[in-house]
Amino acid sequence: MKRPYKLTFLAISLGVALMGYQVSQNYLPHVSTYESAASTEGVNSVSQPLEPKDFLTEEERIENQIQIALDSDPLSLLERGEKALAEQDYQTAYALFAAASELKNATAVYKLASMLEIGAIGGEPDTERALELYQVAAQQGNTDAIMILALYYETGMLVTEDLTKATDYYRMAADKENYQALQWLMDRSRTEPTFATAKQVTQWNLSLAKHGDMNAMVDAGMAYYSGKGAELDKRRALQLFEDAAEAGDDSAHTMLASILLYDRDIERNPAQAVVWLRESAEDGNPRAQAMLGIVTSSLNDIASEGITFDDERAYEWVKKSMNQKYPLSYSYAGQMLLAATGTERDIPQAVAKFEEGARLGNADAMVNLAWQLVHGQGIEKDTARAYQLIKAAADQGYPNAIYNLGWLYEHGHGVKQDYAKAVEHYKAASKLKDPSGTYNLAEMYEFGRGTDADTEHALELYELAHRLGDTRAAEKITTLTKQG
Structure with a gap:
């Protein structure tokens, strides 16, 4: 070299x-x-x-x-x-x-x-x-x-x-x-890529982190968080992300916020997540602005502990992110326009935001646009295009898209109904800790669709879906537990 x-x-x-x-x-x-x-x-x-x-x-x-x-x-x-x-x-x-x-x-x-x-x-x-x-x-x-x-x-x-x-x-x-x-x-x-092992790269990043290298802190944190290049240790990952965030790294702010909001393997702290997001958003980081907008809006029904909602201000943050052409912000804006959250309801404008986000390659926008196409809401119904959009998003590894691909196969929208393929995609989504994919997989085992009926395994999956945040799972757990 x-x-x-x-x-x-x-x-x-x-x-x-x-x-x-x-x-x-x-x-x-x-x-x-x-x-x-x-x-x-x-x-x-x-x-x-x-x-x-x-x-x-x-x-x-x-x-x-x-x-x-x-x-x-x-x-x-x-x-x-x-x-x-x-x-x-x-x-x-x-x-x-x-x-x-x-x-x-x-x-x-x-x-x-x-x-x-x-x-x-x-x-x-x-x-x-x-x-x-x-x-x-x-x-x-x-x-x-x-x-x-x-x-x-x-x-x-x-x-x-x-x-x-x-x-x-x-x-x-x-x-x-x-x-x-x-x-x-x-x-x-x-x-x-073959020059060094992932473990060696992590060790080099840890050494660079001692010199105050923020990128190295984040990369080492990702290794510990994912278990790739280091033994899985989310607490150590959090410390490295915090060190990088305190040193001023924007990506560390948003990574910390995502973990504190949604990761159930650690003690969640949505209020602290908002602190990290606001600090970065005020510095002009478009990802932080988009995340801060959706998290501080009433659309946040998963990780809301300690957060004071302000829908109008939340929509303003999303618009700031859109002004910087951040792809995910278009998906969030579309959701807020559909739900009249912080702004008036405007379905055609919501679809336009989803279209722009999808054009920019955002998987979440692709999924949301696909749902409008499935139901013909604000746009002409087109299940074939909906399938193509969701498949493209799933190909990016987006868990929610993988779950939705399973749903399309289960119900035969835009593709021939195929329970076995639905189960395959629900399993893939569940492995990525998608709550809806896990819940739907449990249903497939409960009713024996695309797989042998197995209520014991279904109960295990409902319990996992509940831990992941699917609010529907609690009732299922109660029902199956009573049945023995």
């Missing part, structure tokens, strides 16, 4: 102005007697921990003893070296970094490599030895060294381009939660 060439990290990490850089003639020259095992192809990883004798010259080690005798604290040597570097006293900086390297300080090894690469020592760049020292610093765990090697192998700078090696280094840096490395791996996983 190639990207545009970027400036190296050297100018930043060293604080050296490369433009107009002049090399003093009295700098410590590179020792020509040193025999390096490095090559321009890079250095193989060493399995055993490296000793200073493996990467410092004999002359450097002798000089180091003087520095170490005066100061044996590697962090102090490093700090003094960085001060000398800032003062452009390269010879002193190099000597201090070398002494700290003798004491196995990985940052000091990286600094030595950086100075050698740009020719701060000896007057000429020594990329061969610099690469070797970058390898040493990387092996010792220095993230800067790991990242510079990743960049070099990715771009072919100083080494032969090798995406496999670049990826290995980016993975090493990601294990240290380096933000740039994590972003690189995530970018590649998006363009190459």
Whole structure:
């Protein structure tokens, strides 16, 4: 995966102005007697921990003893070296970094490599030895060294381009939660679906979330919420969504609201959902505006606890969303026009809103338009078109559309009546926790339509439909329980 060439990290990490850089003639020259095992192809990883004798010259080690005798604290040597570097006293900086390297300080090894690469020592760049020292610093765990090697192998700078090696280094840096490395791996996983497992992607997102990446918080939350890429944990998902919402992510606001309104696996909190929606709606988010409109209207008969309805204001929110051409808002507007909620009843105008929402590809609008076509309300009756619309919405995976497709097969509207296919679609809708689909599936088992009669299983399904919010199920549960 190639990207545009970027400036190296050297100018930043060293604080050296490369433009107009002049090399003093009295700098410590590179020792020509040193025999390096490095090559321009890079250095193989060493399995055993490296000793200073493996990467410092004999002359450097002798000089180091003087520095170490005066100061044996590697962090102090490093700090003094960085001060000398800032003062452009390269010879002193190099000597201090070398002494700290003798004491196995990985940052000091990286600094030595950086100075050698740009020719701060000896007057000429020594990329061969610099690469070797970058390898040493990387092996010792220095993230800067790991990242510079990743960049070099990715771009072919100083080494032969090798995406496999670049990826290995980016993975090493990601294990240290380096933000740039994590972003690189995530970018590649998006363009190459087989590059990483869903579980690995979730781990990268969790690491990015620690850096405050809102998109990563939402993606990790979705993994925990769906159980895809992480073990199902809706409470952890909620925390991640909340973190993203508090950081200002609009998608997290609406995701939180949907869960708090409709997910019965957690303690629902419609009033808090409205708080999240209003915050995002006032910032101009069209999805939040549409959701806030329908939720704060009297059409909300599923999750209304703690909500004060205001139909006129609700319709205004929906209109704001329509002004931004948000597809779902047209479906909500159509429903409100049909029910005279926050506005006068206007069936033809309702149908027009459904038509526009369907044209924009919204599954809910397709289903609502289909119902008008089935009943010939505000539009000429056309069950064949109704079937096509509902099937198109079902093909999007919309649970309510899948349920309605089953209903069409059960009653033979726009398609030949087929109880078996009705059961098939009700089952699919029930798996997606659609309450109406679950209720209708229970009826099919109760009366033996499209399947063998099974009142025990029917009762289980009615109980599930009741938990999902279907108000019709309570009476069925009472009846079948009395029958035994």
